[in-house]
Amino acid sequence: MPGLSAKEAIVLDLLRHGPPLYGLQLVALSDGRLKRGTVYVTLGRMEAKGYVAAAEEAEPGTTEKPARRLYRPTALGLRVAEAWSTLAQALRTAEAI
Amino acid sequence: MKSPGRRVLRLASRLLPPSIVASLIAPTVADMQWEFEAACRQCRGRTRYAALVRGYAALLRLVPVLVVRTVGVVTDAWMQEDDRAMQRVVSYSATAVLSCTVLLMLPPSGPLQRMTPALMPTTVLLLVPQALALALPVGFLIGSLIGLRARPRTGRTLRRLLVGSGAVVLLTLATLWVMPTANQAFRQRLRADLVARGVVPDHIRLEKGPNERSLRELHERIDQTNLIPEDAAALQPLEYAFHVRFAITASPLCFAIMAFGVVAVGRERWSAVLAGIAVAVAVVLLIWGNEARVVSSWSPVLRAYLPNVVFGVLGVVLSWCSLRRGDRRTALL
Numbered sequence: 001m002p003g004l005s006a007k008e009a010i011v012l013d014l015l016r017h018g019p020p021l022y023g024l025q026l027v028a029l030s031d032g033r034l035k036r037g038t039v040y041v042t043l044g045r046m047e048a049k050g051y052v053a054a055a056e057e058a059e060p061g062t063t064e065k066p067a068r069r070l071y072r073p074t075a076l077g078l079r080v081a082e083a084w085s086t087l088a089q090a091l092r093t094a095e096a097i
Numbered sequence: 098m099k100s101p102g103r104r105v106l107r108l109a110s111r112l113l114p115p116s117i118v119a120s121l122i123a124p125t126v127a128d129m130q131w132e133f134e135a136a137c138r139q140c141r142g143r144t145r146y147a148a149l150v151r152g153y154a155a156l157l158r159l160v161p162v163l164v165v166r167t168v169g170v171v172t173d174a175w176m177q178e179d180d181r182a183m184q185r186v187v188s189y190s191a192t193a194v195l196s197c198t199v200l201l202m203l204p205p206s207g208p209l210q211r212m213t214p215a216l217m218p219t220t221v222l223l224l225v226p227q228a229l230a231l232a233l234p235v236g237f238l239i240g241s242l243i244g245l246r247a248r249p250r251t252g253r254t255l256r257r258l259l260v261g262s263g264a265v266v267l268l269t270l271a272t273l274w275v276m277p278t279a280n281q282a283f284r285q286r287l288r289a290d291l292v293a294r295g296v297v298p299d300h301i302r303l304e305k306g307p308n309e310r311s312l313r314e315l316h317e318r319i320d321q322t323n324l325i326p327e328d329a330a331a332l333q334p335l336e337y338a339f340h341v342r343f344a345i346t347a348s349p350l351c352f353a354i355m356a357f358g359v360v361a362v363g364r365e366r367w368s369a370v371l372a373g374i375a376v377a378v379a380v381v382l383l384i385w386g387n388e389a390r391v392v393s394s395w396s397p398v399l400r401a402y403l404p405n406v407v408f409g410v411l412g413v414v415l416s417w418c419s420l421r422r423g424d425r426r427t428a429l430l
Contacts, residue, residue, distance in 0.1 A: 024128040036128070036151065037158025044120040064103040066123035068131055 002049070002076075004084045007042045010034060012051060012073055012081035020055070020072035043071060051077030101133050101149055102126035105156060114170045117163065125155050182248035183257050190240025190265075197232035197239075198225065205283075212290050223283035226276040227308065233269045234348040237262065239376060241356035250361040250419055255354075262353035270346050274311075281309040307338030315339045333397050340401035351409035352379075358415025379404060 004012070010033050014026055021029070023039045034042070046052045053074050056067040073081070109122045129152025136144040202224045209217050241258060248254065284303055291297045310318060315335055322332045359375050382404040 023124055036155040038162065040121050040124045041162050064106065065100045065130060066106065066127045068127045069124050
């Protein structure tokens, strides 16, 4: 099963329940669990793994004023998040028993 | 209104690989600019400054990641360029250094068999610097010879090999600096244990040998011995020990040039044979330098530096021939 770190799980959790988000919005919605300085490191890694896809905002960027990037989950990202949350739930149930 | 962070972006575009700028710097700067503009629209000065502080703090927090990523990307590009030659040199050298260190520790660890078993593991560690000082240059020579086989023979590879040899020089220097103290500590621990168990008498003094003296101590001892004409025979080993430390420290540089020359000139089939001969010559020259007949008739300075001179000159000639033979326009890039 493809791996999913804690930060990647938070990102996917935020993205799959709502519209595509900017990096800054993800930081704001995460209640301090994602940091502004490193959110793009996580997003870059997730993009490389194929969990999220990024699109630049409608207004094209320039060399001095780059465009913001809007992130949305891919089908693979959604399935990985689903699988991990199912596994986590199964473990919690087993622990309760 | 000027957008904040544009200088950072311009500087990053010049210094860092484009993929890193696009994935890390540009989105962070874009966020800062967006937040700053939003604060400007509301005409709130304090919020504006807060946006700038948060934005630049986020960029600062990225610095360690940028360093690691950039080193990774640049190293990877280098590896691709010379067909992973340097990666091979590093891994083969590390293996050779480890093997040589273990082999060189075997003969001096003989007396340890008479020691209390509980003290042996910590005492044997004191032999590491002495073994490592020789294992580093020899291991680097073996690693370079094997690692460079069938790889591009360009001036760029030679330059990278020389940078690598510089790192080995520094490591050897550090090891040789620690070696005299470690050697003396080894002898003192062994003696203390043997005296405690009554194997040797207590009154025997443990005089420092040439390998147990630091460079300053050796220099002072040479000066003292020079004043006494009767001690001329004692001068030779001291002078040899003094100069051989400089020679060993510089040897990785000579070995690097030699390894490049041997591998560059020899054909694929012959490079293994030439590599074997080169290592054999290095070992023979080292043994020859300590031969009793040679010790009495050859100058200690010459004995210490001869292997470096032989390897250096031969390496320069072979490397020059190889680079001249190739396409000089591309080879020396």
